[in-house]
Amino acid sequence: MNNLVFINISRFVGLVLLQVIVCNNINFLGYINPNIYVLFVLLYPVANNRLLFIFLSFLLGLSVDMFLDSGGTHAAASVTIAYIRPLFLKFSFGAVYEYHAVKFSKTDLTQRLIYFLILIFIHHFILFSLVVFDQNELLLIFKHTFYSSMFTLLLCLLLSSLFSNKET
């Protein structure tokens, strides 16, 4: 149990630092930056205290906001995906989720891909809607959402498979 707490704390700090020091300086093609910190929300243990989880996600977004001077945009996006996560866990993993037995390292790639894709897309859409904050620029919002989501998805899949130990 303590091990799990430690893993999540270090994941929290590590992902925020990785986000603000490295990922936000990539600026691929001028504006595409991956939001790798959502991996914390995606990989948070399924059997959890929901109130704590939602609050932690808020804190995660807020700390990223603090570094990036983006108001509360990241906080709003991550607290939303934290709240709606159970719905998409059920959708992607089906019966396994009902028994709270989902271990992300043991799920197969397609299920994980769908689960990541949906949540990352929702997160990025909320994020860029709030960042651009102009209903006349819907096309711009979708463009940013699409490209950044793809980038984030790729990095999330790579990172999650890099750090998953299949033996345990």
Added chain:
Amino acid sequence: MQQLFNFFIRNKTFVLFLLLLSCALSLTIRSHEYHRSKFIHSSNQITGSIYGAFHGITQYFNLKKENKLLLEENSQLKILVFNRENLAKTDSLLESTYNLLSSQVYKNSFAVPNNYLTLNKGQNDLIKEEDGVITSKGIVGIIDKTSKNYSRVLSILNTNSRVNVKLKKTNHFGILSWDGKSPEITQLKDVQDLVKIAVGDTVVTSGYSSTFPANIPVGSIKSYRLNDTEDLYIIDIKLFNDMTNLEHVYIVKNTDINELKALNISDE
């Protein structure tokens, strides 16, 4: 009352979610208004020191380019010094109202519509809000928040940014703003259609505000068109500064700002 409490306890997850979401949304809305984002900003002690620690590593990547820029600037300054005798002495009285302070950029962004920079100078170095920030090539932005050791700059690549500028050739002034699209192009508005302008004309700061001294380069005209009512120009300006790659900047401090402010108050 009992029922109300029961309702909250039953839906506590949803209530917490709504509470946090509205917190985040109100912060977002505040951040879209100039000078309102009071709580969450990157010029505090924690974020500043973390950016500072990693800046020690990343600054090595740009050493070559920075060296070249400094050399260019040096040579320009040398030319000024060599020709110093020819300049009228009366100028120095005016120039001395501005002090320059060099600073390093800890964080820079240009990919979103509201961009800010974080600098490693703060109140301890007598930096105040409304001080201007420039490089040897052109303007960068205006200080908008300070802490003890760090300060935040409202970049000219921010949709809330407004800077008073003028056309160097004709002295007609207008307001520089940004539409949030390309980090190389900003927009100059409020120039009357009577003015003769041409592609390639230089735009400089007007000196009407106390933030920037007059005649600091901004950019050159890339293209222009009339606005919907056809009485004012909307001019695309190509910036002289490469806003995507900033390392050393200067903070311009106006030493007369208190006197100027006192004058303005008595006018009203």
